[in-house]
Amino acid sequence: MSDDKKALRILFDTYWSPKGWKRDETVDRAEFEYARRAGYMFDPVVVAHDDIVAGLVSVRARVNLQRVADAFLASLSTRRLELRSALGSFAYAAQFPIHGLDEQTARRVPSGRLNCLICGRYGHASPEQQDLNILSFERWRWGGIRHADPLYSWFDLTQFEKADLIEPTEEDCSILARILDTATSLASVARPKELEKRLGKVIKSNRAERCVLIQILGYCGVLKPAGRNGFLQAFTADELRDRPPDRANDWTYPVIWWRGADGVDRDVLSRLFPKVAAMV
Incomplete structure (x- = not known):
């Protein structure tokens, strides 16, 4: 994945201003397409809880723990926060159990959605649209926030597979x-x-x-x-x-x-x- 400062600026400007979080997250279509082609922004995905679980279990098998640990180390002097994030996601995924979302593994909240007692995700059993751009923003801005959310961990490790890694010093x-x-x-x-x-x-x-x-x-x-x-x-x-x-x-x-x-x-x-x- 290329280091594209313009695409990163577009991503950051969508959510953040000198005063903090933006209320209006509208992004110019041409700028979004530029950042999407560069791999910093994404079209929405429609997935169910069980799709997220399957995706996370699949990607963890492809990611090497030592590479993740080395990337974390290498982030300390370079401030490559997107590389730092992967250790948190891999750790969360390492022993993550395969499970489904149903009345036996979840509790229904007043909104009607289900709260999974195993992984903590809220949602319906049917597929729902998910915004990956806010996850991408958090990954690049701070090294991630939602490592204990299987959607973030799945996204993070999938992006890590595409990253240009550097050796720790x-x-x-x-x-x-x-x-x-x-x-x-x-x-x-x-x-x-x-x-x-x-x-x-x-x-x-x-x-x-x-x-x-x-x-x-x-x-x-x-x-x-x-x-x-x-x-x-x-x-x-x-x-x-x-x-x-x-x-x-x-x-x-x-x-x-x-x-x-x-x-x-x-x-x-x-x-x-x-x-x-x-x-x-």
């Missing part, structure tokens, strides 16, 4: 080592928010990027809360992803439960990033 390894050293140096009761603040001096980034980075390290189990697993080790159904009573806490599962005392899971670190494991 010693600088990348050093950055991740400093990130993990920071995590292990926090007070035992420290929460992800404190880690995010401290990482502002460790890696070139904004707050949103740092939050996503920490959440990805939680998804894969490098930052593993006591008594809980990252998705790479075991899939936790949506109905079992408990949350603290603090409603102001908007971190995702499982890193929402991570505390400074949990530190870094060295077994997972050694599996994903052996060079970094030797440095921390």
Whole structure:
């Protein structure tokens, strides 16, 4: 996939302004066609819950974990956020169970839609139109947000297959080592928010990027809360992803439960990033 700054600008300008999210997401047709041909924007797709599940299970079999881990590493110095995203999606997909959407695996909400108790998606059993452009925007802008949504993970890994990958450098390894050293140096009761603040001096980034980075390290189990697993080790159904009573806490599962005392899971670190494991 080519590096097309014009197409990326069109994608970003569709959703974002200097004041933040746009209310009007209308895009000029000619500009949309340009960004679509470049692979940054997409026509809507019509899929059902079970199509998404099948697509995610299919793409995970084609993606190599080590390539995903290397891409995450290589994103740290280059700020290639679209490459960083794939580790979160692969971790979520690794143990993702094949399942269907029916009355036995879902609960009906007041709108009439079904909430899948396994993967958490809301929808009807019949196919529905899905907008991939907002997912593409989030992937390029922040390294993804919805890694625990099977539609995003499917889309993300499919795009990763087309990406121009780069090899991680010693600088990348050093950055991740400093990130993990920071995590292990926090007070035992420290929460992800404190880690995010401290990482502002460790890696070139904004707050949103740092939050996503920490959440990805939680998804894969490098930052593993006591008594809980990252998705790479075991899939936790949506109905079992408990949350603290603090409603102001908007971190995702499982890193929402991570505390400074949990530190870094060295077994997972050694599996994903052996060079970094030797440095921390």
